[in-house]
Structure formats: structure tokens, C-alpha cells
Amino acid sequence: MILRYSSTSPFVRKVTVAAAEMGLADRIAWKNTNAWDPAGDLPGDNPLGKVPTMVLDSGETLYDSRVICEYLDSLHDGEKLLPSDGERRWRTLKLEALADGMMDASVLRLIEEQRRPAEYRWPDWIERQQEKVERGLDVLEQNSERLEERLTIAHVTAACALGYLDFRFSSVAWRENRPRLAAWFEVFAERPSMRETSPKAA
Numbered sequence: 219m220i221l222r223y224s225s226t227s228p229f230v231r232k233v234t235v236a237a238a239e240m241g242l243a244d245r246i247a248w249k250n251t252n253a254w255d256p257a258g259d260l261p262g263d264n265p266l267g268k269v270p271t272m273v274l275d276s277g278e279t280l281y282d283s284r285v286i287c288e289y290l291d292s293l294h295d296g297e298k299l300l301p302s303d304g305e306r307r308w309r310t311l312k313l314e315a316l317a318d319g320m321m322d323a324s325v326l327r328l329i330e331e332q333r334r335p336a337e338y339r340w341p342d343w344i345e346r347q348q349e350k351v352e353r354g355l356d357v358l359e360q361n362s363e364r365l366e367e368r369l370t371i372a373h374v375t376a377a378c379a380l381g382y383l384d385f386r387f388s389s390v391a392w393r394e395n396r397p398r399l400a401a402w403f404e405v406f407a408e409r410p411s412m413r414e415t416s417p418k419a420a
């Protein structure tokens with residue numbers, strides 16, 4: 219299977235960290251893809267034109283990161299990152315959705331600040347996205363005891379959302395007033411899967 223990726227995407231990092239935690243990294247071939255290239259062929263594999271996109275050996279494609287992670291989780295016999303049923307599953311999926319939404323908001327903010335021509339920038343939109351991130355951070359802080367539980371896709375996604383803030387918005391002092399979340403991330407960020415996927419400016 220081939221993962222179409224960009225090295226700075228937090229959603230790609232989420233899939234990559236999840237694959238490493240599942241022991242599947244060696245089974246993935248990597249295809250660097252610029253999702254913003256207007257002449258690129260990514261829409262042929264994913265009509266949304268986004269990474270991560272996975273191309274299976276059968277030729278079938280999978281998107282987005284949630285679907286790819288669930289597929290990968292079906293390929294191994296170890297501890298599942300997605301609990302199969304019950305309250306744990308819904309709680310996990312909800313926390314994953316929260317962290318995915320924080321990454322979406324951060325990406326939208328970055329596009330507004332860096333890709334949109336300066337004369338068209340909309341400060342209220344930037345603030346709106348940042349407010350979503352701040353509220354998400356508060357919920358993660360309130361739920362930090364849940365982050366101490368067994369590893370799930372929610373942990374991976376939350377860590378990638380926090381890592382993306384450090385990478386793209388280092389002036390956002392998200393650790394202030396969120397001591398439990400900060401302490402959790404400090405430990406989690408030392409996992410080999412996180413260290414090996416630390417993003418670097420393209």
C-alpha cells in the first residue's frame with residue numbers, strides 16, 4: 219500500500235504515528251505529494267485533493283485520515299487503537315474528532331495567514347479558528363486523565379494537534395494554564411513514533 223503524503227501535514231503525521239504504533243510502518247510505501255499543485259494527479263486518487271490518501275495494492279483508494287487509521291487497525295492483531303465497541307469507542311472517536319477539528323482549524327488559520335494574499339486576509343476568521351483551538355485545548359486539559367488510559371487513536375491525534383501548534387504557531391502559549399496536558403505531551407512526544415515524525419519546515 220502507498221501513502222500519499224506531505225511531510226508537514228498533521229493528518230499525515232497522525233496516520234504515520236498510528237502505523238508505527240501498530241507495527242505496520244514497514245508495510246507502507248511513501249509517495250510525496252504536493253496537494254496544492256494544480257497540475258498534480260492527487261484528485262485522481264482522492265476527489266477532495268487532500269493528503270493523506272492511501273492507495274491499496276488492489277488499486278482502491280482510502281481517505282481521509284480517520285478511514286485510513288481504521289483500515290490500518292484492521293490489519294494487525296495487537297492492541298487496537300480503535301476500541302471495537304461500547305462507551306470506550308464513542309469516547310475515543312469523540313476525542314479524535316475534537317483533535318482532528320483542532321488540526322482543521324489550525325490549517326485554516328495557516329492558509330489565511332500564509333497562503334491568502336495579504337490584501338484579502340480576514341482577521342476575524344483567523345481569530346475564529348484560534349478560538350476553536352483554544353476551546354479544544356481546554357477540553358483536552360479537562361480530559362487529561364483520559365489521556366493516561368491505554369493508547370488509542372485519540373492520543374495519537376491529540377499529540378499531532380499539539381505538535382502542529384508547536385510547529386506552526388510557536389507563539390501560541392498553549393501550555394500556560396494547561397499543566398496536565400503539557401505534562402502528558404512532554405512524555406508522549408518522546409515516543410519513537412513521535413520523535414521520528416517530528417515535522418520540519420518544507
Ligand SMILES: N[C@@H](CCC(=O)N[C@@H](CS)C(=O)NCC(=O)O)C(=O)O
Pocket residue numbers: 226227228229253254266267268269270282283284318325
Ligand atoms: N479530514 C482530512 C483532512 C486532510 C487535510 O486537510 N489535508 C491537507 C493538508 S494538512 C490538504 O491536503 N490540503 C489540501 C487542500 O485542502 O486542497 C483528514 O483527516 O485526512
